[in-house]
Amino acid sequence: MVYVIRRLLQAVFLALVMSFLVFTGIFAVGNPVDILIDPEATQAERVRLIAQLGLDRPFHEQYFVFLGNVLQGDFGNSFVYNRPALGLILERMPATLELAFAAIVIAVVLGIPLGMYAGLRPGTAGSQTVMAGSILGFSVPNFWQAIMLIMIFSVMLGWFPVSGRGQVGEFMGIRSSLFTLNGLQHMALPAINLAIGHLALVIRLARSGTQEVKAQDFIRFARAKGLREPRIVLVHLLRNILIPIVTLVGMSFGGLIAFAVVTESIFAWPGMGKLIIDSIRQLDRPVVVAYLIVIVVIFIILNLLVDLLYSLIDPRIRLDGAKQ
């Protein structure tokens, strides 16, 4: 319990430091006045707009106003959309989470069988193809994979739409494109794109796990007992390779949200990632700051959860990190 409280305090401190760094940095660099105000505006209009946006006040004042507002969940209005920045981000979060979720499902559902196959039948042409593919999945930069997917499946074959989110359906109170055919079509390519890197990882984990487990005594015993091969593979083997994979999936969720920046920009997927890239380009300060704070908070929470989860899975890991 002390550990949890200490971690929480650390997390709050970290979020504060990040907010200061981000705010200082953004304050020190670009000048939003030049970008937001029509160059043909008269001097009087300029002054009025600067005052309205609060850009004329000294730095520390701007920061404290900002910090006070942040604590109330108010990150200021977006310069571009003229709406609350936090609202903009939260309203795009479901699209990003949905994409990350779909990517994880693809990585796990395809990765575990492929990896197990490669582990059970090493040396066959099929398993070598799988492993070569997973190396390629690591090496090929994500954004170029996306372009290739668009080129092949959208432009040349015309199977999937190039960009956008498509229709959003509602099911049990959750709105998602997972529930409409059109939405699924739009989601296929971006989700695959986001999944490829993790798919390669899951394949490797499943393969090395399978190779390790299949040589162990309990598998030989199951075989000696006369169990059928499918039962050995699907029950005895699968259950024992799952732990590292589950850990990986948990830990990589944050990475998926971060990497969604690339995928979303290319497929014009209306999530947080595309918003942040657009905002960086347009120097939309409140949105950039709000995104960074939100993502830092998400990460801090995820790391905390993973740490706690570890100690649940493996009680040998002491929470307080004390050395024996």
Next chain:
Amino acid sequence: MSDISVPAAAQPLEPTPPPERPVWRIIRDFRRSPLALFGLALLVVIVAAAFLAPWITPQNPYDLRSLNIMDSRLAPGEAGFSGTSFWLGTDGQGRDMFSAILYGLRISLMVGVIACTSALILGLTLGLVAAYFGGRIDTLVMRLVDLHLSFPPILVALILLAILGRGLENIIFALIIVQWATFARMARATALSERGREYIEAAQSLGLSRTRILFGHLLPNCLPPMMVLYTVEIASAIALEATLSFLGVGLPATQPSLGLLIANGFQFVLSGQYWISVFPGIALLLLIVAINLVGDRLRDVLNPRNIT
């Protein structure tokens, strides 16, 4: 009793052949893998082509006088307005893709190597210092490293570039910040296992200064695993730079690295003009795969367990 025998004078030993220099062993071992040799050859060709770009490309892509807008978006192999053919096609401004790719490779390689080397030096120093001195310094450095590694690289780079803006120095700085922690962790782990060895104890017994032990004795023995990491990290630095430049937050348009070339071509992919994006991407892919093949083999060859 006084009949303790005095040991006889040591017999002159049989002259043994001088031990093989480790460098030769490494080269010999490296050559055993055809795949790694292929990777090395590919890497040499790519680096040479990038270095020699001004002399071997048909066109200087920065020299606007050599461009002809009539040549824009020609398919690979098509002959241009002036009769010269462009084997990899041309981009939207009539730039020869082959020339643009070689010049782009120069920039990508330069950014990757400079950033990674600086990160190596920074991380190695911090890691060694942390491992050798231990205590507070160690805790501080490792806390920082752990914190750092809990955020994905692309996010750290994005935060920094959102703050600093585009630019060559900024992206190099961002890449250094992204990568130093990986090097520091590896250096510390290696140094910790080396610190307990006899040669360090011997050096300490001789009364050598801490700086000398640190950099003269500990450092050289930590280098092999660091070199492997360095090779692989160059590839990931190049990939990350390409990604950031592609997103429009990395290098400015005046320094078209491979990522920017691919970004420029992206809009034309939708109309089926694939070559503007595909060829720079293939160049990037070959570069990364070549580096990784060499790195993988180095990892096997430099592994102390393989030393006989």
